[in-house]
Amino acid sequence: MPRQADGPLAVSTRNPRYFTPTTGPGAGRAVYLTGSHIWNNLHDGMGPGPDGPDEPERMDYDAYLRFLTERGHNFIRLWRWEQVRSQAAGGNYHLNMSPQPWARTGPGTAKDGKPRFDLEQLDEGFFRRLRERVTAAGEAGIYVGVMLFDGWALHLSPPPDHVEGHPFHAGNNVNGVSATSINDLRVLPLDPRVRAIQEAYVRKVVDTLHDLPNVLWEVANESCGGGTVTDEFAGFLGMDKAPSWGDSTDWQYWVIDTVKEHEAARGYDAHPIGITMQFPVAEQTKVNEPLLGSRAEWISPGYDDDIFAHGGHPMAPGAPPSRWYADPPIADGAKVVISDTDHYAPGQGDALWAWKSFLRGHHPILMDYGLIAGLEPGAESPAESGVPPFAHYEPARWAMGDTRRYAERIGLIDMQPRRDLASTGYALANSGSEYLVLEPEGGGAFTVDLPAGSYQVEWFDVTTRETTAADVLSAESEGKIELSSPFPPGPAVVYLRVRDDI
Incomplete structure (x- = not known):
C-alpha cells in the first residue's frame, strides 16, 4: 500500500513492468495496481434517465473507498467528465457532471439552466474536492490515476450534448470560445485561447496534487485517433452518418510535455503519466503504437487483434473476445501496462481475466458497470440500461484483490x-x-x-x-x-x- 512517508512512484529499473516508490520504507519493492472504477467517482450528477434532478446525485465516496478496500483493491481511475449535460449507456443514463474546473459566473445561462462559465476563472471548489478525494484514497492505501481530460464523451456519447453540453460550447461560456466538435479541443493546432485555458487547468491540477505520493496522471480517456466508424456504428451513437474526427496524438503528447515541464520547473517530484487507447483509429491493429511511442510511463492498451483489422469490434453482439481479455499478451516491459477492460471488453470482467492479466505482467483494472446503480450488493441496474447488475462483477472484483494479495506475498520485483x-x-x-x-x-x-x-x-x-x-x-x-x-x-x-x- 502507499505510505504517506514514501515518495511518488517511478518505473522500476529492476523490473519495468512495475512501479516502485522512490523513497521511504517501500523503496525498491514492486507496486502492483488493481481496482474498480466508474464514471462518477469524482463528479456529482450520474443517474438513470436522460435528464437529471436539480440537485445532482452524489456518490458516497467514503462508501466507495470501503467497497474497494474490502475487496483488496488499491487503484482508482478517477474519472474526469467534462459535460454538464450528457448521456451514456444508450441515453438511458445521464452524466450531468459537476463541479467543473471553471467558475459559473454568468451572465446568461448554459444548456443545463445554470450560469454560464468564465473559462478564465478557475473554480477553487473543484480543486478542493479533487485534493480531498485523492488524499482520502491515499489514507485508505489506494493509488489514484487522475484523468486530466475525457475524449469519449466529446465524440462518442449521444448528440447533441456530446458537444452542446460542454463548457467550451458557445452557449455555455462568456469567453467567446465556440467548440463545435472534438477536433476543436483535442487536435492540434488549437485556437490559442483554448490552448491557454487547457494549459492553465493542467498546471492547476499539478499544483493541487504534486505533493501527494499516491498520484498518477492520465492524459485523456479514449480521445479520437484519426479514424472513422461505419454509418451503422454512427447510427448506434445517434448520428445520421459518421463524422470526420482528427488525430489527438500530438495533442496528447503536448499534454504529457506540459505536465512534465511544469513539474520540473516548479521542482516538484515527478509522477508517472499514462496515455490510453484512442478511438477510432485509422488501423485498429496499430491502435497501441502511439501509446508505445509516447513519453508516458504507463499505458492502457486497446484491442489490436487481427480479427478486427477490417472493421468490427469485440463489443459487438456475437463478436469474439479480444486477446487482451481472453489470452493477454506478455508485458515486455516497454511500458507499465494498466490493462483496463474499458478499452477492449467494456461490460465484461471475470475472475479468470484478472488472473490471466496478472500472470502476464499486467495491472488489471475493471470498468465496473455494476456500480452504475450503486455500491451495495442488492443494487440492480434497470433492465433498459443494458448493463449487468452489481453481483455480476463480484468474481472479478474479489479476484483482483486475490491477485494483489499474492503480488504482495511473492517477490514480484524479481518475477x-x-x-x-x-x-x-x-x-x-x-x-x-x-x-x-x-x-x-x-x-x-x-x-x-x-x-x-x-x-x-x-x-x-x-x-x-x-x-x-x-x-x-x-x-x-x-x-x-x-x-x-x-x-x-x-x-x-x-x-x-x-x-x-x-
Whole structure:
C-alpha cells in the first residue's frame, strides 16, 4: 500500500513492468495496481434517465473507498467528465457532471439552466474536492490515476450534448470560445485561447496534487485517433452518418510535455503519466503504437487483434473476445501496462481475466458497470440500461484483490511472466526460487518446468477462493513436473516456493 512517508512512484529499473516508490520504507519493492472504477467517482450528477434532478446525485465516496478496500483493491481511475449535460449507456443514463474546473459566473445561462462559465476563472471548489478525494484514497492505501481530460464523451456519447453540453460550447461560456466538435479541443493546432485555458487547468491540477505520493496522471480517456466508424456504428451513437474526427496524438503528447515541464520547473517530484487507447483509429491493429511511442510511463492498451483489422469490434453482439481479455499478451516491459477492460471488453470482467492479466505482467483494472446503480450488493441496474447488475462483477472484483494479495506475498520485483514454463501458458516465475502458475481450464493435470529441489506447495481455488497447503514437492532432477489441483474441477493457482529450511 502507499505510505504517506514514501515518495511518488517511478518505473522500476529492476523490473519495468512495475512501479516502485522512490523513497521511504517501500523503496525498491514492486507496486502492483488493481481496482474498480466508474464514471462518477469524482463528479456529482450520474443517474438513470436522460435528464437529471436539480440537485445532482452524489456518490458516497467514503462508501466507495470501503467497497474497494474490502475487496483488496488499491487503484482508482478517477474519472474526469467534462459535460454538464450528457448521456451514456444508450441515453438511458445521464452524466450531468459537476463541479467543473471553471467558475459559473454568468451572465446568461448554459444548456443545463445554470450560469454560464468564465473559462478564465478557475473554480477553487473543484480543486478542493479533487485534493480531498485523492488524499482520502491515499489514507485508505489506494493509488489514484487522475484523468486530466475525457475524449469519449466529446465524440462518442449521444448528440447533441456530446458537444452542446460542454463548457467550451458557445452557449455555455462568456469567453467567446465556440467548440463545435472534438477536433476543436483535442487536435492540434488549437485556437490559442483554448490552448491557454487547457494549459492553465493542467498546471492547476499539478499544483493541487504534486505533493501527494499516491498520484498518477492520465492524459485523456479514449480521445479520437484519426479514424472513422461505419454509418451503422454512427447510427448506434445517434448520428445520421459518421463524422470526420482528427488525430489527438500530438495533442496528447503536448499534454504529457506540459505536465512534465511544469513539474520540473516548479521542482516538484515527478509522477508517472499514462496515455490510453484512442478511438477510432485509422488501423485498429496499430491502435497501441502511439501509446508505445509516447513519453508516458504507463499505458492502457486497446484491442489490436487481427480479427478486427477490417472493421468490427469485440463489443459487438456475437463478436469474439479480444486477446487482451481472453489470452493477454506478455508485458515486455516497454511500458507499465494498466490493462483496463474499458478499452477492449467494456461490460465484461471475470475472475479468470484478472488472473490471466496478472500472470502476464499486467495491472488489471475493471470498468465496473455494476456500480452504475450503486455500491451495495442488492443494487440492480434497470433492465433498459443494458448493463449487468452489481453481483455480476463480484468474481472479478474479489479476484483482483486475490491477485494483489499474492503480488504482495511473492517477490514480484524479481518475477517474470512466462508462457513456456507451464503447459497452461500462465506463470510468473523467479526461476530457482518461486513460481505462481494458473491452470485456467480446470481440466486435470498440467506440467511445470522446475529445477531440482524441494518446494513448498500452496493451492488456491479461483472460484471458491479457498486456499490449501499440499505435501512438499521434491524434484529429483530438472524437468517437467506434473501437478493436479486438489479442488473440484475449475480454475486453480499453485504457488511453489523453494524450501529455505533444508
